[in-house]
Amino acid sequence: MRLDVLEHGHGRFARWFQRIVVALMGHEVDDVVKTSMHRPEFFGRHFLAYVREVLRGPSFWTVAEREHLGAVSSELNECPFCVRVHTETARLAGHRDVRPELAAVLTFVTLLNRGEVTPADVAAVRAAGVPEAALVEALHVNAVFNIVNRLGNAFGWSWDSDEHVRAAARVIQRTRYRLPGLVLR
Amino acid sequence: MTAHTRPMEPTGRLAALRAAALDGPGVTDLDLRRAAAAGAAPGEWADYVRSVRETSYRVSEEDITALKAEGIDEEEIFEITVATAVGAAFDRLQAGLRALAES
Numbered sequence: 001m002r003l004d005v006l007e008h009g010h011g012r013f014a015r016w017f018q019r020i021v022v023a024l025m026g027h028e029v030d031d032v033v034k035t036s037m038h039r040p041e042f043f044g045r046h047f048l049a050y051v052r053e054v055l056r057g058p059s060f061w062t063v064a065e066r067e068h069l070g071a072v073s074s075e076l077n078e079c080p081f082c083v084r085v086h087t088e089t090a091r092l093a094g095h096r097d098v099r100p101e102l103a104a105v106l107t108f109v110t111l112l113n114r115g116e117v118t119p120a121d122v123a124a125v126r127a128a129g130v131p132e133a134a135l136v137e138a139l140h141v142n143a144v145f146n147i148v149n150r151l152g153n154a155f156g157w158s159w160d161s162d163e164h165v166r167a168a169a170r171v172i173q174r175t176r177y178r179l180p181g182l183v184l185r
Numbered sequence: 186m187t188a189h190t191r192p193m194e195p196t197g198r199l200a201a202l203r204a205a206a207l208d209g210p211g212v213t214d215l216d217l218r219r220a221a222a223a224g225a226a227p228g229e230w231a232d233y234v235r236s237v238r239e240t241s242y243r244v245s246e247e248d249i250t251a252l253k254a255e256g257i258d259e260e261e262i263f264e265i266t267v268a269t270a271v272g273a274a275f276d277r278l279q280a281g282l283r284a285l286a287e288s
Contacts, residue, residue: 119288146274153241
């Protein structure tokens, strides 16, 4: 990472946590987690609470659909780090076909990330059978990735290997974006 | 869960994140963080904030080095990058919600 404080600027519990992960799993904690554990009161604790709510809370969209939407947003924002891991998390969550409702929202989000959207674009989403609340939920998924894609690109997040990506995706699948509370204090 | 109350929860979480990053304790001025969130930071921050907001995939090691050469430290870069990213995402969310409200 481009900032040494994100690599090494962690509290005692976060440092222990990183050593345990390396010992148990054979790879380093990923750069999103390292960034989130740096001064978590400024960013990480609140960001991860938002992420959990949006990507794993109750929703019109399945977990796999939200992960796929995240991968698409990441593609639009040109964040290869996020595309890699969220393509894998979508696969692990069982993402297969895109139902018409999701296709309509993907079109909307593409327009939004490329420039602007109009009420006519919303009408197209409604016509595909997407409830208003579901569109709002999808906009929050897109917002999560608009934050994290920029941080990944600016801070220079990277993966050590394809296996590192797969391991991180498995951890996300299992923990549902939860970290031990102590590392976020 | 109802269609009308459900979206409030993410909204509350995002508000907490914005409060921490834009109004909470930090090493940078609140005015600078808010300007970064709006995509228009002054002086030595201008180019960097614009890049993070508009074309973050172009941000390079050299951009960070250039900020440091201006005497800016890593904690400041951390905070302003977070503020910029959160602000850009929030504005994009609002643009979508505005189209929804007008439809």
